Structures are given as C-alpha cells and as structure tokens.
Amino acid sequence: MKIELIVNGEQCEADVWEGESLLYALRERLGLYGSKNACEQGECGSCSVLLDGSLVCACLVLAAQAEGHEVVTVEGLADANGLHPVQEAFVETGAVQCGFCTPGLVVATTELLRQNPDPSDDEIREALSGNLCRCTGYTKIFDAVRLAAQRA
Amino acid sequence: MSRVMPGTEARLGWIGESVRRVDGIPKTTGEFEYASDLQVAGMLWGHTLRSPYAHARVRAIDLSGALSVAGVHAVLTHSDVPGRKTYGLEFQDQPVLAIDRVRYFGEPVAIVAAEHPEQARRAAERIVVDYEPLVPIVDPERATESEPLHPDPESHVSDHYLRDPRPNVLRTMRIIHGDPDARGDVVVEGTYELGSQDQAFLGPESGLAVPDGKGGVDVYVATQWLHVDREQVAPCLGLPEEQVRIHLAGVGGAFGGREDLSIQIHAALLALHTSRPVKMVYNRQESFSGHVHRHPARIRAEHRATRDGRLVCVQMRILLDGGAYASSSTAVTANATSFACGPYAVPNALIETMSVFTNNPPCGAMRGFGAVQTCFAAEAQMDKLAQALEIDPVELRLLNALGTGDTLPTGQRITSSLPVAEVIRRCAALREPDPEELPRAAIRLPGGAGNTTRGEGVKRGVGFAVGFKNIAYSEGFDDSCAARVRLHEDGSAEVHCAAAEVGQGVTNVILQVARTELATDDVRIAPVTTAAVGSSGSASASRMTWMASGAVRDACRAALVEREARGGGEVDVERVYRHRRTAPLDPETGQVGELPAHVAFACAAMKVIAEVDVELGLTRVVWIGTAQDVGKAVNPQAVEGQIEGGTAQGLGLALMEEIQTRDGLITNASFTDYLIPTALDVPPIVSELVEHPEPDAPYGVKGVGEPPTVVSTAAIVAALRDATGRELARVPVRPDDIVGLQ
Numbered sequence: 001m002k003i004e005l006i007v008n009g010e011q012c013e014a015d016v017w018e019g020e021s022l023l024y025a026l027r028e029r030l031g032l033y034g035s036k037n038a039c040e041q042g043e044c045g046s047c048s049v050l051l052d053g054s055l056v057c058a059c060l061v062l063a064a065q066a067e068g069h070e071v072v073t074v075e076g077l078a079d080a081n082g083l084h085p086v087q088e089a090f091v092e093t094g095a096v097q098c099g100f101c102t103p104g105l106v107v108a109t110t111e112l113l114r115q116n117p118d119p120s121d122d123e124i125r126e127a128l129s130g131n132l133c134r135c136t137g138y139t140k141i142f143d144a145v146r147l148a149a150q151r152a
Numbered sequence: 153m154s155r156v157m158p159g160t161e162a163r164l165g166w167i168g169e170s171v172r173r174v175d176g177i178p179k180t181t182g183e184f185e186y187a188s189d190l191q192v193a194g195m196l197w198g199h200t201l202r203s204p205y206a207h208a209r210v211r212a213i214d215l216s217g218a219l220s221v222a223g224v225h226a227v228l229t230h231s232d233v234p235g236r237k238t239y240g241l242e243f244q245d246q247p248v249l250a251i252d253r254v255r256y257f258g259e260p261v262a263i264v265a266a267e268h269p270e271q272a273r274r275a276a277e278r279i280v281v282d283y284e285p286l287v288p289i290v291d292p293e294r295a296t297e298s299e300p301l302h303p304d305p306e307s308h309v310s311d312h313y314l315r316d317p318r319p320n321v322l323r324t325m326r327i328i329h330g331d332p333d334a335r336g337d338v339v340v341e342g343t344y345e346l347g348s349q350d351q352a353f354l355g356p357e358s359g360l361a362v363p364d365g366k367g368g369v370d371v372y373v374a375t376q377w378l379h380v381d382r383e384q385v386a387p388c389l390g391l392p393e394e395q396v397r398i399h400l401a402g403v404g405g406a407f408g409g410r411e412d413l414s415i416q417i418h419a420a421l422l423a424l425h426t427s428r429p430v431k432m433v434y435n436r437q438e439s440f441s442g443h444v445h446r447h448p449a450r451i452r453a454e455h456r457a458t459r460d461g462r463l464v465c466v467q468m469r470i471l472l473d474g475g476a477y478a479s480s481s482t483a484v485t486a487n488a489t490s491f492a493c494g495p496y497a498v499p500n501a502l503i504e505t506m507s508v509f510t511n512n513p514p515c516g517a518m519r520g521f522g523a524v525q526t527c528f529a530a531e532a533q534m535d536k537l538a539q540a541l542e543i544d545p546v547e548l549r550l551l552n553a554l555g556t557g558d559t560l561p562t563g564q565r566i567t568s569s570l571p572v573a574e575v576i577r578r579c580a581a582l583r584e585p586d587p588e589e590l591p592r593a594a595i596r597l598p599g600g601a602g603n604t605t606r607g608e609g610v611k612r613g614v615g616f617a618v619g620f621k622n623i624a625y626s627e628g629f630d631d632s633c634a635a636r637v638r639l640h641e642d643g644s645a646e647v648h649c650a651a652a653e654v655g656q657g658v659t660n661v662i663l664q665v666a667r668t669e670l671a672t673d674d675v676r677i678a679p680v681t682t683a684a685v686g687s688s689g690s691a692s693a694s695r696m697t698w699m700a701s702g703a704v705r706d707a708c709r710a711a712l713v714e715r716e717a718r719g720g721g722e723v724d725v726e727r728v729y730r731h732r733r734t735a736p737l738d739p740e741t742g743q744v745g746e747l748p749a750h751v752a753f754a755c756a757a758m759k760v761i762a763e764v765d766v767e768l769g770l771t772r773v774v775w776i777g778t779a780q781d782v783g784k785a786v787n788p789q790a791v792e793g794q795i796e797g798g799t800a801q802g803l804g805l806a807l808m809e810e811i812q813t814r815d816g817l818i819t820n821a822s823f824t825d826y827l828i829p830t831a832l833d834v835p836p837i838v839s840e841l842v843e844h845p846e847p848d849a850p851y852g853v854k855g856v857g858e859p860p861t862v863v864s865t866a867a868i869v870a871a872l873r874d875a876t877g878r879e880l881a882r883v884p885v886r887p888d889d890i891v892g893l894q
Contacts, residue, residue: 017270019270027189028191031191032182033182033185033186033189034181034182034183035182036186036188036354036355036404037188037356037433037435038354038355038356038404038436038823039436039822039823040435040436041436041822041823041824043822043823043824044354044823046354073182074180074181074182075181075182075183077181078181083177083180083181086180087177087180087181090176090180091172091173091176091177091180092172094170094173094789094790094792094793096173096175096176096179096180097405097655097656097657097793097797098353098354098355098403098404098405098406098654098655099175099176099179099180099184099404099655100186100353100354100355100404100405100655101354102179102180103179103180103182106180122593122595122596124831125595125831125832126595126831126832128831129830129831129832130830131831132354132823132828132830133354133831134351134352134353134354134405134407134797134801134828135405135655135793135797136793136796136797136800137793137796137797137798137799137800137829137834137837138796138800138831138834139792139796139834139836139837140789140792140793140796141831142831
C-alpha cells in the first residue's frame with residue numbers, strides 16, 4: 001500500500017506492506033537510517049522520533065498509521081547552520097560511545113528541553129528513562145542535557 | 153577537527169588530552185553507518201532458522217516448503233557448507249549449521265536468503281526439521297556424570313591443561329600455592345552464585361556479504377577482531393584467506409559478545425550461493441541466542457586469617473557453566489582461577505576451577521572475563537572476615553593489599569605497576585553524599601515510582617570492594633598488533649590499524665598517538681579492513697589501547713626514520729608490536745615457570761552508597777565513587793566514560809540482569825523481560841584516575857574497560873548487605889532475597 005507523510009519537513013511517499021512499522025519504512029523505504037533498531041518492541045528508545053510533535057518509538061507505530069502525519073527524525077534536527085545544540089552538547093561532553101542509542105537520546109532530549117527548558121536532575125532521569133544506553137552509564141548523557149539546557 | 157601546524161603551542165588532540173570523538177558528530181546526526189544500516193543495490197536479506205530445543209538429534213530437514221516461497225533465492229543447510237563444517241575461537245567445535253545434533257536453544261540449523269526480510273522469515277518457518285528431543289544437561293554440577301555432549305575425548309584438550317577425563321569437562325585448572333592446609337585464627341566460609349549476564353549491546357548482530365564475482369567475498373560486519381573472523385570464515389567457505397576480506401562496519405557496542413562469529417559465515421555462504429549481496433540483521437530475541445554470554449558461576453570459598461587481619465590461606469572451588477560449545481571458556485577459566493583471591497597478598501592457596509559443557513546457552517567472553525565472578529565471591533569473603541575480626545573493611549583490605557614486588561598465588565612476581573593500596577585510599581577518601589531526609593519524592597525512593605510507601609522501611613548501606621584483572625592476552629598466547637603508516641609528500645599521514653572501534657574510543661587513541669609521534673594534526677584514519685593491514689588482535693581483554701598505541705607508535709617512528717633516510721617522498725611502513733612474552737602455568741600446580749602468565753594488571757576500588765526498602769525488597773543505588781589504576785589516561789574524558797559505563801554493567805548484574813532458562817530454553821530473550829539499567833537506575837558516579845605509568849607499556853598506558861565491571865557488582869551488593877544485614881550470596885539480588893522469602 002502507498003502512504004504519504006511529511007518527514008523532516010518534506011512530503012514523502014512510501015510503498016509499504018500492512019504489517020510494516022514506521023521504523024522499517026523510515027529506514028528501508030525512505031533511506032533514513034538514523035533511527036535505530038535495537039529492540040523493536042518499544043523498550044529501548046533507539047528509534048525515538050517525533051510524530052506530530054509527540055515523542056514515540058517508531059517501531060511501535062505502523063507505517064500506515066503515519067499516513068498524513070508529520071514525522072521528525074534525528075536527521076531533521078540539524079539545520080543549514082550546523083548541529084542542533086543538543087547534538088553539539090552530546091559530542092562535547094563525551095556522551096557518545098558506540099552511539100547506537102544516541103539518535104534516540106538526541107531526539108528525546110530535544111523534546112524534553114522544548115517542554116522543560118530547565119529540567120532538574122530527577123526530571124532529566126525520568127524523561128530519558130525510556131532510552132537505554134549500554135555504554136556510558138548515562139553520567140555524561142546527563143552532562144550533555146545540562147549543557148544543552150544552559151546554552152539554550 | 154583542528155588543523156594546527158607542528159611546533160605551535162596550541163596542540164589539540166595529542167596524548168593526554170580529552171579529545172572529542174572523531175565519530176561523535178555523525179553518531180549524533182544519524183549519519184554514522186552501523187552494520188545494520190548497510191545497503192547495496194540488488195541486496196537480499198538472510199535469515200537463520202534456529203533450534204527450538206536445547207538438545208536434540210536432527211533426523212531430517214525438508215526444505216521444499218521454504219523453497220516454494222515467493223522471493224526466496226536460497227535455503228541452505230550443513231550439506232551446503234563447502235569447506236570445514238565447524239568453527240570456533242579456541243576449538244573448532246561449533247557447526248556452521250547443525251549437522252546431526254543441536255546442543256543449545258537457538259543453534260543455527262538452516263539459512264534463507266530472500267528479497268524481503270519478511271519473506272526470508274516466513275520461508276524459514278516453512279522448513280520442516282525432524283528433531284528427536286534428547287534430555288538436556290542443564291545442571292552444571294551434574295555435567296560430569298552425564299553423557300558427553302562432544303563425544304571425542306580429544307576434541308578439547310591442550311598440552312598446558314590439566315588432564316581431566318571426566319565427561320563434559322571443558323577445562324579443569326588448579327593453583328596450589330604454599331601450604332593449602334595452613335590454618336588461621338579465624339575462618340570464614342561462603343557459597344556464592346552468579347547468574348548468566350548478556351552483553352546486551354544495543355546494535356544487533358548484523359553485516360553484509362558481497363560476492364566479488366571471482367569466487368571470493370567481502371564481509372562488512374560488526375566484530376571485535378577482523379583477522380580471527382577471517383581465519384574462521386575462510387576454511388568453512390573452502391576459500392584461501394586472500395579471497396575473504398573482512399571489513400569493519402559500524403559497531404553498536406560489543407563487550408565481548410562479538411568475539412565469536414555470528415552472521416559472518418552464514419551471510420557469506422548465502423552471498424556466494426546466490427551471487428548477490430546478502431544482508432543479515434538479528435532481532436533482539438535472536439541476539440540472545442546469537443552470541444555467547446557471561447558464565448554463570450558457583451563458588452565455594454574459605455578464607456583463613458590471623459587475628460590481626462592478615463590473610464593466611466584462601467581455598468576456592470569455582471564451577472563455570474560453559475554451555476554447549478567451547479568459545480573462549482578455557483581462557484575464562486584461567487582468568488577466574490588466576491584472580492580468585494583478589495588483589496591481596498595470599499601466602500597459601502588452593503584454587504580449583506572447572507568449566508563444563510551443558511545444554512545451556514554457550515558462554516564466552518564478556519567484560520571482566522572470569523574476574524567478575526571471583527571478585528564477587530572474594531570481596532564478600534573479605535567483608536565477612538572484617539566482620540569476624542571486627543576490623544574496618546577498608547583497613548582489612550589495605551593490610552593485605554598487593555603491590556609491585558609482591559607475589560601472586562601463581563608464583564608470578566609483580567614487576568609492573570599495581571597500586572592497590574593507593575586506589576583503596578583514594579577511593580575511601582571520596583566524600584559520599586549526606587543521607588537524604590524523608591519524606592521525599594517517590595523517584596528518590598528505592599524502586600522509584602513503584603514504591604508505594606513513605607520510605608518507612610528504607611535503610612542505607614555502604615559497600616566497598618577492590619578488584620583486579622590482567623591486561624592483554626595471557627598464558628603464552630601470541631599477542632600482537634600491526635599498524636601501517638603512510639606519510640604523504642604534503643605532510644599529511646594515513647594510519648591503518650585493524651583495531652575494532654566498538655564504541656570504546658580506540659580510533660581516537662590511534663589518532664592521538666599518530667599526532668603526537670608525527671607532530672602533526674593532519675592524520676587520517678583509513679577504513680578498517682583485513683585487506684590493508686595485518687591483525688590487531690581483538691578489541692578485548694582491556695588490551696587495545698596498549699597494543700594499538702605500541703603498534704602505531706612504532707610504525708610512525710619507523711616511517712619518520714625512513715623518510716629521513718630517503719630525504720623525503722612518500723613512505724609506507726607497517727610494524728607489528730608485541731608485549732613481553734608470557735607462558736602457560738604448570739598444569740599440575742598452576743605455578744609460573746621462567747616467564748610470567750600475565751603481562752600486566754589493573755585494579756580499581758569502589759565505594760557505593762545504596763538504600764534498600766527492607767520491607768518491599770526494593771533498592772536504589774544512591775552514589776558510586778571509584779578510584780581506578782589507569783596507567784596513563786590517553787583521553788581522560790573517554791577513560792571516565794569507560795569507568796562509568798563499565799560500572800553500570802556491573803550494576804546490572806548486581807540488581808537485575810540474568811538470562812533465565814528452563815530446560816535450557818531462554819525464557820526472557822527481550823528487553824521487556826531481560827532488564828538493563830536505565831537512566832533511573834544508575835546513580836552519579838565519581839571517578840578518580842590514578843596514573844602510575846605502566847613500565848612496559850607505550851606511554852605508560854593501561855587498559856581501562858574491565859576493572860570497573862569487575863568491581864562494581866561486588867561493591868553494590870556489599871552496600872545492600874550493609875543495609876539489610878543479609879548474606880545476599882547470589883546475583884542478581886532479587887526483592888525476595890532482600891525480604892528473606894525463599
């Protein structure tokens with residue numbers, strides 16, 4: 001089946017089968033490999049995207065459900081002027097190791113700071129508790145969130 | 153990236169500076185290409201049919217249903233493996249595809265290639281395998297009384313192993329040191345148990361095999377050691393090594409779980425069979441069967457000491473469940489045995505370790521590699537001793553701390569740096585946070601929002617632990633790393649090294665060494681491939697920083713000499729670095745001969761503040777402070793990152809992570825049922841880097857990846873014991889253990 005949706009501001013069309021997830025469609029149909037496939041059951045947050053401005057796991061949304069909706073992926077955050085401040089902060093604080101969780105965490109952090117520009121440590125932990133990271137122990141990810149918040 | 157001319161003061165990215173990761177920006181924008189992101193025109197998708205049994209005879213396989221599925225290009229079994237039918241890291245005991253028997257749940261039986269991954273999955277479902285289920289061996293204690301899983305008694309022997317003819321013995325090892333009957337004034341005993349831990353790297357096993365049209369194949373894969381992959385893949389394909397090129401694709405974490413092969417041979421077989429590129433990606437459930445795990449262990453320990461707190465004798469019996477195939481279990485056995493006593497001077501010891509074959513999931517390398525299990529037991533014993541002797545646990549550890557010049561239970565004298573007392577002192581001096589008042593927000597209670605009380609049952613505990621392990625390969629294994637440096641006429645340089653960047657940051661280390669040696673920032677790291685440079689050895693054993701530093705340093709220096717000799721022009725040199733030789737221990741006594749068994753060691757001390765709700769059985773790790781012996785920190789920010797991440801993995805084993813099995817079948821193969829620490833579980837971690845240059849290592853470096861994982865499980869459980877007064881002899885600690893339910 002054909003679906004139309006807006007991805008990172010651009011009108012897109014994809015030919016998907018009924019059981020296909022939005023994650024698969026983004027990656028394999030639209031070539032946006034930034035959203036990652038670590039658990040594919042909504043536990044790890046590696047595929048976090050914004051669907052009409054709400055943070056969702058793209059693996060739990062059917063591609064067909066995104067018909068007519070707007071999706072922002074990690075590829076849509078940086079603009080022509082360079083990295084998004086959250087991306088900048090992740091690199092600077094050493095919050096990236098293997099990086100597989102990073103796109104999801106960058107999207108989740110962006111959404112956190114939009115809703116709450118000055119989050120407390122507990123609020124950061126709670127907001128990011130749906131995004132698993134196996135490498136960093138989260139310490140430097142929290143540093144990144146605080147740095148991005150300070151600079152905003 | 154900075155472009156600074158040589159000779160100026162404002163140098164960026166040389167040894168000792170915190171440098172931004174070279175792959176940092178593409179990893180935050182989503183552009184970084186992981187193995188699971190690879191794609192190429194005309195690509196097929198591979199899928200693996202796996203055994204639903206832990207132990208069964210394979211009587212027949214009917215492929216006809218699968219071959220008739222639309223879009224399917226190949227369905228292969230063991231009879232399609234053109235070369236050697238088995239592979240393995242230390243013994244070639246693992247079938248590429250099951251031959252007549254399956255020995256563990258999830259063992260590969262057949263592989264399919266199709267146009268769409270869903271077609272491949274559905275075709276695999278239509279393969280009919282006629283299994284005759286056999287009784288699985290699931291209790292490691294009874295393995296030696298069972299029928300042998302690998303019937304050839306010579307299949308897993310080596311000259312430097314103690315001969316043990318009992319069935320299903322993978323390796324038996326013994327250290328007899330001094331007089332094991334030596335008595336102390338005080339004796340403490342304990343039996344400890346650890347569950348099996350999964351590496352749970354986030355990037356699933358994946359790769360792409362591309363036939364070269366001339367009978368050879370290129371495999372792009374997330375791995376920890378390209379050349380040893382090639383060594384195993386080529387014979388199974390029936391090809392000479394030159395026709396198999398392994399290229400490193402983006403790796404989403406490893407932690408030991410990518411030392412063994414996963415998709416490599418399968419994808420290559422399908423690609424050669426179909427003459428099409430074939431991609432394979434495991435899903436999370438499959439990943440739990442797609443790699444080896446940390447060995448579950450049962451450890452019985454007895455510590456004897458004098459009244460003033462000096463260790464007199466340690467006796468330990470260690471049982472490791474190796475699962476169905478050998479993988480690196482024999483080396484894990486050696487490590488568990490070598491480090492059983494912890495970083496303490498022990499004049500007399502008897503350590504006996506046995507690893508066995510069972511039909512449980514195969515075990516092999518995971519961060520800490522045998523030392524995690526024994527540290528958990530040994531440190532619990534030290535706390536028991538401290539209690540029995542009424543000595544402060546930190547003081548007791550200081551009193552017995554090993555150091556340079558001391559002798560290990562293997563008879564090896566420590567000639568390298570090992571500042572155990574200093575890491576203990578510096579860790580103990582870290583100031584922990586004051587106790588928090590009640591009432592407080594639920595998120596700050598044990599169990600977080602799941603805690604329905606006002607904190608009436610919350611008790612606070614302090615735990616302390618020390619641990620150590622070896623750096624680099626041991627027991628005479630030829631440990632080498634190659635690097636190749638090309639100097640261009642424009643002054644720029646290109647470095648080739650096959651060291652796998654698995655997230656740990658070795659690419660930056662290579663870059664920093666090359667910049668320092670060549671006195672230029674204009675250094676490029678070439679793609680990592682077997683086609684351009686010799687073996688680096690594996691990104692494991694906390695060895696890659698040391699070994700890659702040595703190789704890149706030597707190659708850079710040789711390149712400069714050659715350019716000087718030639719008076720300029722293009723230079724291309726390759727050098728192989730080796731650390732000093734090691735040798736196996738005596739098989740009967742576990743004692744060293746003339747050469748040491750281990751080249752070097754690293755230690756860490758950790759202090760943990762934890763809160764436990766003793767009524768609900770819920771826990772909260774409040775704060776962790778640690779001091780680690782790091783030699784010389786090449787990139788301090790990255791070293792801290794290793795310590796924080798390694799600590800979190802130990803926290804997982806302490807509190808939540810265990811692969812659960814029933815009759816050998818994994819029952820929690822998902823991130824819904826196998827929990828790893830989240831942002832709410834890992835507390836603030838304060839780390840002190842203790843820098844004593846390692847005399848034999850380039851720039852004085854040491855490996856840093858494993859010591860935090862070795863020590864943190866022990867330290868966290870120590871804090872829970874302090875809070876609850878319970879023995880808590882098994883990890884992961886469950887709520888039932890805390891409230892005392894059986």
